[in-house]
Amino acid sequence: MKLIASLTSPYARKVRIVLAEKKIDCPFEEDIPWNADSHVSDYNPLGKVPVLELDDGSPLYDSRVIVEYLDNSSPVSRLLPQENRQLIATRRWEALADGIIDAAVTILLETRRPADKQMQEIIDRQMGKIDRGLDVLSKDLADRQWCNGVGYSLADIAVGCCLAYLEFRFPAIDWRDRHPNLASLLERLNTRQSFIDTVPPAN
Numbered sequence: 001m002k003l004i005a006s007l008t009s010p011y012a013r014k015v016r017i018v019l020a021e022k023k024i025d026c027p028f029e030e031d032i033p034w035n036a037d038s039h040v041s042d043y044n045p046l047g048k049v050p051v052l053e054l055d056d057g058s059p060l061y062d063s064r065v066i067v068e069y070l071d072n073s074s075p076v077s078r079l080l081p082q083e084n085r086q087l088i089a090t091r092r093w094e095a096l097a098d099g100i101i102d103a104a105v106t107i108l109l110e111t112r113r114p115a116d117k118q119m120q121e122i123i124d125r126q127m128g129k130i131d132r133g134l135d136v137l138s139k140d141l142a143d144r145q146w147c148n149g150v151g152y153s154l155a156d157i158a159v160g161c162c163l164a165y166l167e168f169r170f171p172a173i174d175w176r177d178r179h180p181n182l183a184s185l186l187e188r189l190n191t192r193q194s195f196i197d198t199v200p201p202a203n
């Protein structure tokens with residue numbers, strides 16, 4: 001098995017944290033899909049990371065499929081609840097967290113275009129998704145310790161990767177003051193070895 005990903009991808013970080021929590025050893029191959037020498041599209045026609053190459057050579061993508069595969073591969077530290085309502089609630093947290101990241105990545109790409117080609121409308125529309133998404137994450141977390149109200153799960157990992165990505169790429173977005181409960185959640189997550197070991201390099 002081999003994980004193909006970049007070190008800055010928040011979706012790949014979710015997978016790397018799941019591997020660490022479940023104590024699964026997995027070689028890592030760094031591949032930056034934006035680089036001309038990237039081989040990601042040999043594994044994933046969408047040209048996106050992360051990809052998990054299984055021992056028989058078959059590639060798994062995207063991050064949601066990979067984490068489900070990994071969680072079912074080992075009983076150590078189950079991250080997806082078995083009970084249907086709890087499972088679906090956990091996956092909805094993940095869908096919202098990943099959706100906020102999608103919006104943030106779209107803004108990042110837009111702001112990397114030449115200034116005269118950037119469209120403020122696109123940035124504002126995506127920023128609306130981030131703001132509303134954070135409002136709902138915060139409201140749903142309320143004063144609970146963990147997102148799904150049952151225990152540490154993939155929901156916390158996904159939300160942690162989302163918040164940390166906003167902090168990494170958009171330090172000017174003031175979500176901590178607006179949502180102190182999300183700030184406390186990220187503080188708690190940042191003490192876990194799996195989060196400490198997967199901090200993206202500054203670039």
Ligand SMILES: N[C@@H](CCC(=O)N[C@@H](CS)C(=O)NCC(=O)O)C(=O)O
Pocket residue numbers: 008009010011033034046047048049050062063064098105
């Ligand atoms: N839904 C996918 C999103 C993956 C994704 O967008 N990855 C980005 C890196 S952060 C990528 O590879 N982008 C390259 C591209 O869009 O061409 C997942 O969860 O794995």
